[in-house]
Amino acid sequence: MDMIAPPQAEPAFAPLSRSFAQDPYPSYARLRDRGEPLYFADFDIWLVARFEDVAGIARDNSMVRSAEFFMCAEEIEAQKRALNWHDMPHHSRFVQFSMLDSDGPVHDRLRKQVFREFTPAFIARQRGMIQDFVDKLIDGLLDKGEIDFVEDLAAHVPGHIIGRVLGVPDEDCPQLRVWSENVVRFFDIDRSDERKAAAEQATTEFYEYLLTLMAARRAAPQEDLITRLMAAQDAGHLNEDELISTCMLILMAGHGSTIDVLGSGMHALLRFPDQMQRLRNEPGLIQTAIQEMFRFESPLPFFHRYATADCLIGGRDFARGTKFGLLYGAANRDPAAFGANADTFDIARNPNRHLAFGGGAHFCLGNHLARLDMEIIFTTLLQRMASISLAEDEPQYKTGLSVRGPKALKIAFTRA
DSSP, rough: OHHHHHOOOOOOOOOHHHHHHOHHHHHHHHHHHHHHEEEEETTTTTEEEHHHHHHHTTTTTTTOOOGGTOOOOOHHHHHHHHHOOOOOOHHHHHTTTSSSTOOOOHHHHHHHHHHHOHHHHHHHHHHHHHHHHHHHHHHHTTTHHHHHHEIIGGGHHHHHHHHHHTOOOOEEEEEEEEEEEEHHHHSSSSOOOHHHHHHHHHHHHHHHHHHHHHHHHHHHHHHSHHHHHHHHHHHHOHHHHHHHHHHHHHHTHHHHHHHHHHHHHHHHHHHHHHHHHHHHHGGGHHHHHHHHHHTOOOSSEEEEEESSSOEEEETTEETTTTEEEEHHHHHOOHHHHHOOOTOOOOOOOOOOOTTTOOGGGGGGTTTHHHHHHHHHHHHHHHHEEEEEEEOOSOOOOSSSSSSSBBSEEEEEEOOO
């Protein structure tokens, strides 16, 4: 008598595992194949993986970041306690409240103040400053022959550039990176008490630093973003807490994620050497190459939204108040949106309507500056390095659901 094999259990979704960090895409593919969202109890959230569903939620103004639209203050506090998101006075004041985590009129008012500054024309005017900074940085690396691309190069650019735009002195930018990483790390699903204490301390020190910087600008205004945001405060467009929260958000959002996509972008060029050679031969493809770097390894692969009304997602009904986890990293590899070669790195991919910058009201305001940083870095590297190769067996990627990027990336190179 033939024995019937027992059904195989579906592999567990384990975003804190080392295997997921190294290659999350098989897990993402299984989630897409389900069709309907998966309930992830560890975060009390429904994970959405298909491009159509993720894009629909991200662009739907009835899907919000804040629970205040359907929860009373007591319910919100209970939720914070359940997620170890409580008893953090400065974190609650400046991080848990921000333009990113607000909606409606408050979000629109704060976003307007930043949007009027981060115009494409303003970003374009930063090109010379960024090019000079990158040139000097690479000048100091060319004789080494081997570097950690992440720590020796990528980590020095985004924070310094966004710091200069905001008005932070160069010598203070390394500390801002430490604070930013400690704050952002607590957004992931591993909310240990140790990470909690680090996030609160970092927010407190960040706050005290910005108060000092603002006092200096009061005494001597400069042609920088913090001076202009302070003028907006004086005009009644935002209060001091909102000003500090917005400055923190700008510095944090323009920091770690750009470092991560620089690292994963370089790794992609190394994994697909034909694409690196094509970019050398056709430097005019740099814009589409950068778009592909964001799609192929989305640096912020997870964001949440709450439904403010009953909805139908992935063929299943969900009630008002449901929390959805938008897996941008999964959506950006969906063959239904990007074809059979969705798992292939293609620097000429066009169109490339990826979701790495989110969508709708929360579309990333800093995307132009991040892409300009990357354009200048990769163009300059390929001009000044005749060959670039991986100098380690397999780079280790960061663990977690909310970030995607290599911890380090050792490369060897020869001068052009």
